[in-house]
Amino acid sequence: MLGSDLVMYDEEFKLIDAEIQRLLAQANAKVVFLVDKNGQLIAATGETENLDTTSLASLTAGNIAATGGMAKLLGEKEFSILFHEGQRDNIHISIIGQRIILVVIFDQRSSLGLVRLRVKKSADVLGGIFDQLLKKVETEKGTGKGADSPFAEITDEDIDKLFG
Amino acid sequence: MSFINYSSREINCKIVFYGPGLCGKTTNLQWIYKKTNPDSKGKMISLATETERTLFFDFLPLALGEIRGFKTRFHLYTVPGQVFYDASRKLILKGVDGVVFVADSQIERMEANIESIENLRLNLAEQGYDLDKIPFIVQYNKRDLPNVVSLEEMKKALNPRGVPDYEAVAMDGTGVFDTLKAIAKLVIMELKKGQEGG
Numbered sequence: 001m002l003g004s005d006l007v008m009y010d011e012e013f014k015l016i017d018a019e020i021q022r023l024l025a026q027a028n029a030k031v032v033f034l035v036d037k038n039g040q041l042i043a044a045t046g047e048t049e050n051l052d053t054t055s056l057a058s059l060t061a062g063n064i065a066a067t068g069g070m071a072k073l074l075g076e077k078e079f080s081i082l083f084h085e086g087q088r089d090n091i092h093i094s095i096i097g098q099r100i101i102l103v104v105i106f107d108q109r110s111s112l113g114l115v116r117l118r119v120k121k122s123a124d125v126l127g128g129i130f131d132q133l134l135k136k137v138e139t140e141k142g143t144g145k146g147a148d149s150p151f152a153e154i155t156d157e158d159i160d161k162l163f164g
Numbered sequence: 165m166s167f168i169n170y171s172s173r174e175i176n177c178k179i180v181f182y183g184p185g186l187c188g189k190t191t192n193l194q195w196i197y198k199k200t201n202p203d204s205k206g207k208m209i210s211l212a213t214e215t216e217r218t219l220f221f222d223f224l225p226l227a228l229g230e231i232r233g234f235k236t237r238f239h240l241y242t243v244p245g246q247v248f249y250d251a252s253r254k255l256i257l258k259g260v261d262g263v264v265f266v267a268d269s270q271i272e273r274m275e276a277n278i279e280s281i282e283n284l285r286l287n288l289a290e291q292g293y294d295l296d297k298i299p300f301i302v303q304y305n306k307r308d309l310p311n312v313v314s315l316e317e318m319k320k321a322l323n324p325r326g327v328p329d330y331e332a333v334a335m336d337g338t339g340v341f342d343t344l345k346a347i348a349k350l351v352i353m354e355l356k357k358g359q360e361g362g
Contacts (some may be wrong), residue, residue, distance in 0.1 A: 005358070006167040014173035038168040038259025039223075039239060040176050054206045058223045058239065062211070065255035066220070154356050158231050159349055 006036050006099075012133045013043065019125050020045050027118040028110035030089065034126070035060050035101040042100070060093060060103055083112065094119055097127045165259040168234075176237045177351050178259055182274035182284050183266035185245035191334040192266060193224050193242055195227055196344060198336065200226060214328040218244040221256045228348060237357035238348055245280065254287045262351040264343055266334075267322050269304050269312040274321065281322055284287070299350035300303075302329040303343045308336075 020032045024046050031046035033053060039061035044053045068078045082093040092104040092115045102123065103113050167176040181189040190210065197208045204231075206225035213219050222242040240243075243253040265284060267277045269302045285295045298306060304315060315331065323329050328346050332339030 005165055005355075008167070008171055010171040013169070015298040036165075036167060036259075038165055038167075038178055040178075042167075042169075046259060054225050055209050055223070058225075059209065062220060062223075063256070066252070067304075069251055069255055102188055154352075155231060159352050 006038075006040065006042075007133070008042065008139045009133070009136065012129055012136070015129050016043050016126065017045065019122055019129070023104070023118055023122040027104060027106065027115045029104045029106040029111075029115065031103075031105040033057065033103050035103060037061055037064065037099050037101060046105070056103070060101055062103055064093065065093065065106075081116075092116070092119060094123060095128050096123050100126065100130055102126065166261050166351075172235075173233055174235045175231070175239060175355070176239065177261040177348075177355070178239045178241065179262045179264065179347055179351065180260045181240065181242040181264045181266055182253070182257075182280065183305075184268060184273060184280040185244055185247070187266045187268035187273070187277075187280075188303075188332070188334040189242035189245060189266050190218055190222050192264075192303070192305075192332075192340050192343070193222050194200045194355070195334055195337045195340045196240065197224055199341070204228070214269055217246065218242055219249075220244065220252055231352070236348075236352070238351075240344075247279075250283065250287070253283070254290065257287055257291060257293075260288075260293070260298070260354055261354070262276060262347045263295075263301075264347050265300070265302045265322070266305050266332075267302060267318060268305045270309055271311050271313050274313055274318075277322055296325065297343060298325050299346050299354050300346060301343065301350065302327060303339060305311065305332045305334050305339075307331045307338070308333045 018033065020034060020043055024032045029046060031048055031051060033044035034042040035057040036042055039058040041057035043052055063082065067082060071078045078095065080095045084091040089107050091107055094102050096102050102119060104119060106115055181192055183189050193208065197205060204227045209223040211220035224240040226238045226240060227235060228238055241256050243256045264283055289296050304318050306312065319329065330339045330343045330346065332343060334340055
């Protein structure tokens with residue numbers, strides 16, 4: 001399988017959650033969420049109660065994938081920032097560390113300029129956390145730590161039970 | 165490329181339904197959506213043309229249950245089957261954990277099936293995947309139609325390696341859940357092997 005599976009631990013999740021909450025507050029945003037480039041939602045904060053974040057995550061990744069395809073055709077590596085302006089809400093999408101997508105949804109309580117400024121700062125912090133996470137995953141693979149792995153003791157019966 | 169979240173105790177995997185145009189990929193997902201408990205499914209997203217041909221992808225998130233205390237979620241995607249949407253198909257395949265090839269059993273679509281499976285192999289290879297190594301199953305759809313190729317010939321042409329394969333009539337659900345269970349099982353087994361291998 002190409003690349004490594006994305007793994008999230010509690011410690012790093014808390015750091016990520018704290019940072020996106022900070023970004024939400026500082027950017028006066030409605031919603032902030034992080035998505036893996038493959039469409040998996042990593043974390044979300046803000047006014048998410050009536051929001052289908054799973055679908056948004058998948059569509060965001062599709063959006064980035066499509067515009068990434070366009071970029072390559074134009075000789076660009078990628079379009080690392082996208083902005084969609086709506087009547088009421090706007091979406092600012094940026095790529096962090098080549099693998100993670102940061103999405104900020106904001107309305108008239110904020111501005112594009114403020115969001116761009118705050119995103120730039122958060123991108124550095126989040127990039128650092130994901131680098132740390134990647135190193136941790138590699139280290140734990142190397143030491144063969146599998147005590148907490150959900151797959152450590154999975155049997156065929158466990159898998160069969162999943163399907164009733 | 166799966167996502168294992170120890171914090172929320174979730175395992176998320178991506179399955180892509182591939183095949184030539186109008187073979188039944190979207191129909192598979194629609195049937196799964198229709199018959200799945202509301203608690204176990206999210207909204208189905210379909211990015212399609214006005215004539216309901218898939219333009220970019222269909223997406224359906226499913227919760228399959230718990231395994232050793234971890235919630236297992238599968239994200240099902242379909243690709244657009246028409247030949248000229250190849251650029252989009254490549255994008256949807258990114259990060260795939262398992263592939264279902266949906267073949268159209270009609271005799272006049274055999275060439276399209278073969279072309280599509282070769283296209284799949286090529287597009288996977290471009291991303292560093294080997295079709296012979298990733299979780300992969302074949303579904304022979306539209307078995308109810310009168311002008312179908314025999315199963316033996318279909319297997320010979322599309323499944324020479326003998327991966328798990330299933331007959332189906334996606335319109336009435338025949339074989340749809342068998343296919344889904346089979347690929348989900350293969351994906352989890354592969355994840356288990358990957359973790360044990362280190």
